[in-house]
Amino acid sequence: MTDTTPVTTAGAAPGGDAPGLPAPRLSGGIMLAGLATLATALFYDAPLGIALPAFLALLCGGALLLNPPAGGMGRWVTAAVTLVAVLALLVDAVTPLSLLLAIPAIAACLLHLTGRWPFGLEGRVQSVGAMLVLGPWRLGRDSLAALEWGVNHIRRSAIVAAAVRWVLPAGLGLIFCLLFTTANPVLGLWVDRLPLAFLGDIDAGRIVFWMVVLALLWPFVKVTGLAGPVPAPALAGPEEEQDDPVLALLxxxxxxxxxxxxxxxxxxxxxxxxxxxxxxxxxxxxxxxxxxxxxxxxxxxxxxxxxxxxxxxxxxxxxxxxxxxxxxxxxxxxxxxxxxxxxxxxxxxxxxxxxxxxxxxxxxxxxxxxxxxxxxxxxxxxxxxxxxxxxxxxxxxxxxxxxxxxWVNIPALIATYNVGHCREAAGGGPDLDWAYLGRLGPQAIPALDRYIALPLHSRAGAGDASGATVESLRQALAQRFLTRHAGWRSWTARDQGLRDYLAAHPDGIDQTSQP
Structure with a gap:
């Protein structure tokens, strides 16, 4: 977490601070983590009520501690009246409308009190919008800036730098381990035998909620205007394209x-x-x-x-x-x-x-x-x-x-494979889901005919709860195909092949209705 005051780096030793690189501000990170933890305890998996306006009042107080107010008594009076009005609205009822009014009003008050309130209605609306919409994304940018500052310092310590070089292998290696455990039930059995029962008590949803709250609270913990501080890479000239120290180490x-x-x-x-x-x-x-x-x-x-x-x-x-x-x-x-x-x-x-x-x-x-x-x-x-x-x-x-x-007739391929490898035809494998073959469309008709040709005693599921049968499904598919593809405008070579097949195997088709 960074503030907006760049540190002076003239004469810094190699490996020290980069020019214009903001110094981390530990109080901001502590405040953010504490507020996010409190918000998770109050609001995770719980209905919103009186705890929300109380938390927002605490958030305003913490924001003003980290972002010193600017201006006279007039600003305080205006902001205090606005805050009381919107917090009272939330005390009465937490609804989408009251939230829609309260959150932007709190953002406007903080911008007003900290001297980041531009002149003109358009500029003020844009500042509030930028704080609420772009502010959460600035957490990633500011975290990377803090990490970059830290990298420039820990390069002086060989032990710390060596430990950082294991961050990527260990992190990505853990992801691969989790994927392998998911993909391999044998590995899953091995993991189940490890003394890791405490992992079952971890609520992943609560962790995700806490991380989302971190991003949502950051623009209130670090109040910035429309643009905010200039990122460190923007301070260097175009000819000074230096390698990112974070990537250089990781x-x-x-x-x-x-x-x-x-x-x-x-x-x-x-x-x-x-x-x-x-x-x-x-x-x-x-x-x-x-x-x-x-x-x-x-x-x-x-x-x-x-x-x-x-x-x-x-x-x-x-x-x-x-x-x-x-x-x-x-x-x-x-x-x-x-x-x-x-x-x-x-x-x-x-x-x-x-x-x-x-x-x-x-x-x-x-x-x-x-x-x-x-x-x-x-x-x-x-x-x-x-x-x-x-x-x-x-x-x-x-x-x-x-x-x-x-070029492959995929519905026919699927139908042919399933009929040829089903239990009824091959003596092993799964029962044929002929209803699924019906959903494949008319191209499944030749495969359905091969299934219908099997002895009736070997055909499983010849009818379903609605009384439909394989024969009636085959007839409906053929009838629908011949009706919908009767004109020359819908002709294709693949459909012509099926039409020729149906002409040679007309069982169950009302030929009198065909042109």
């Missing part, structure tokens, strides 16, 4: 090497378990089914690969890229490709257990694109190309894949 070569080494170790564990259980078919631990192992991991593993690819792209843009870094990146990308292939195998096993759907086809295509994108990162490194080339290559691959998919 993404230093040493940090990248540590991160890649840690991530490779984590991915080796996940990949080894996939090879052991998924690729070679070993028995899973008691209580874990192959369906659960396949289903839980398909999508989190793809998200993991995307995060990994993003980190690699950032790391490659931070010179110097040493030989060690390049080798670790190549190994890690190879592991990510294996991870995506495992995700595809998991999804294939899940489809075998629960049938194919349109979303699962889309998931297969998406996984193919992710695997191709990872391979293109390797190509970028080998060919010495830029990220711009990588974006173009991925775009070309996406267009090519989608163009190829557009």
């Amino acid at each position: 993404l230093s070569p040493a940090t990248v090497v540590r991160a890649l080494a840690l991530f490779n170790a984590l991915f080796v564990l996940q990949s080894a378990m996939d090879v052991y259980y998924l690729w070679t078919g070993h028995d899973l631990p008691e209580g874990v089914t192959y369906a659960a192992y396949a289903h839980q991991g398909a999508y989190p593993l793809v998200l993991t690969a995307l995060l990994a690819a993003l980190f690699v792209l950032v790391a490659l843009e931070r010179p110097p890229v040493t030989g060690t870094v390049r080798r670790l990146i190549v190994v890690w990308i190879a592991q990510n490709i294996l991870l995506v292939l495992s995700a595809m195998l998991r999804l294939s096993a899940y489809v075998a257990a629960y049938s194919l759907t349109g979303l699962r086809v889309a998931a297969f295509l998406w996984m193919v694109l992710v695997a191709v994108g990872l391979g293109l990162i390797l190509a970028r490194m080998a060919l010495g190309r830029s990220n711009r080339w990588l974006v173009g290559a991925n775009l070309a691959a996406t267009v090519a894949l989608l163009y190829g998919a557009a």
